[in-house]
Amino acid sequence: MKLTMKIVAAAAMMMAASLSFAQKGETVKMVRIDALSGLLGPVGASQIKGYQFFAEKFSGAGNPAGVKFEITAIDNKLSPAESLNALKAAIDQGARYIVQGNGSSVALALSDAITKHNERNPGKEVMYLNDSAVDPDLTNSKCSYWHFRFDADTSMKMEAMSSFMTDQKDIKKVYLLNQNYSHGHQVAKYAKESLARKRPDIQFVGEDLHPLAQTRDFAPYIAKIKASGADTVITGNWGSDLSLLIKAANENGYNGKFFTYYTGVTGTPAALGNNGAGRIYQIAYNHYNMGGQMDKWMKEFKAKYNDDFYTGSTIRIYEMLGAAMAKAKSTDPVKVAAAMEGMKVKSFNGEVEMRKTDHQLQQPLYMSVWQKADAKYPYSPENTGMTLVPLKEYPNYISSTPTSCQMKRPS
Structure with missing residues (x-):
């Protein structure tokens, strides 16, 4: 009987071991x-x-x-x-x-x-x-x-972005330019909500939505931004919609700040080139010089x-x-x-x-700024000679935002 029990126990252990690495x-x-x-x-x-x-x-x-x-x-x-x-x-x-x-x-x-x-x-x-x-x-x-x-998510990034902008006293007039779909709408919504709470003195002097991945010339938008007197633009644009926007700003003499989510993404570093040093910012969960x-x-x-x-x-x-x-x-x-x-x-x-x-x-979030690459921050995206230099880290508890999710789990 004891021998049988030992054999059964050994078999059970072998089965458990095999299941562990199934x-x-x-x-x-x-x-x-x-x-x-x-x-x-x-x-x-x-x-x-x-x-x-x-x-x-x-x-x-x-x-x-x-x-x-x-x-x-x-x-x-x-x-x-x-x-x-x-x-x-x-x-x-x-x-x-x-x-x-x-x-x-x-x-x-x-x-x-x-x-x-x-x-x-x-x-x-x-x-x-x-x-x-x-x-x-x-x-x-x-x-x-x-x-x-x-x-x-957008609200988490905006929570960190607006915290950084709170300390930038030269920011007084903001223009919102975003892609016309859910993400762009949310960037504008949370920008207005969070800055009203943290920097009620900031004025929103204009807001535009444009078609996703269809606009090839952003010069008309840059003209409106300049006419508004905005010293800062907040945009959730990504891909060609950001690289072409930055290109138009450089070509049409707009020298204000851009606060972005996706400066480091394909195409935008090349569009920036040597321009925009010290005035193009990105909030993200990583950057090019993480170490x-x-x-x-x-x-x-x-x-x-x-x-x-x-x-x-x-x-x-x-x-x-x-x-x-x-x-x-x-x-x-x-x-x-x-x-x-x-x-x-x-x-x-x-x-x-x-x-x-x-x-x-x-997760942590980082505010970084477009600057010339150097010995401390050497990585150069798209071989521009420039990089994103980290300015401030926002740990998990700061970037976290509440949820209204009522999760329906499988029975």
Whole structure:
């Protein structure tokens, strides 16, 4: 009897051990649905290189679960409708991890579609990893259990940005210029709310919304900004919509400050060139001179692709996926999602936490400014001889904002 019990116990221990590493060596298929063509295509093309680069770094022994990450891309042409077709194709190909970021209108469509898919297809659930779409609604009124955001949302970035602007006494008149979709609307909304609270003396002297990724000449907008007397522009523009805006400002003699979210993104450094030193600011969760391991990765990435890596949320997605799969002892999105809720990991700039209540990553933010590269801050994006110099770090508790999310979890 004792011998039988020992054999049973040993068998149970062996089974538990095998289950603990059931996913070791398994390939995790991921599909990124984002623009690879059109005016904003260069951003998506650069970012998929980052995913493929770090898939190699974090596969196998690079993550605690021992899984292999494999990622492919589908061009959605920045269209919500195209994205839904791409989602169906990705699921048909067996992908259970969907990645996206460029365009909150796309993100809202994907989040809704994935939630409905999972409700209708138990056992075939899909998890949505958002690297860049920052509309606060995604983790508030329209939050989904299957959506996890690794960027800081618009309200978080504006909380840090407005705190910095509070101390800039030369800022007196602000112009709001943004893309005409959910993200642009939210940037304007939170800018007005937060500055009214922190610097009620600042005047908003103009506000414009323009079509997303369609405007090729921003000179008319610059003329309006100059006529308004604005000393500062706040914009959430990204990609060509920011690089062409900055180009028009330089060509038409506007010398005011720009407070941005995406100065470091493809195309904008080249558009800035040597201009804008000391007056183009960026609020973000990373910058080009983070130091340590990030510096090594960025140099290696540039040597391999002749391109600049700037989407640090890519790294955090792999870090958290590996940790959650190890904790769940599974690659099943249902178990991985449950394991990722509330998870904390050490990342390239300290500890970050996936807040359980709304699946919004809590992380530090940095205010940086466009300056000439030097020995202390040497990284030069797009070989401009310039860089983003960090001015101030805002720890998690400062950049964090409350959530109204009422999370509906699977039974």
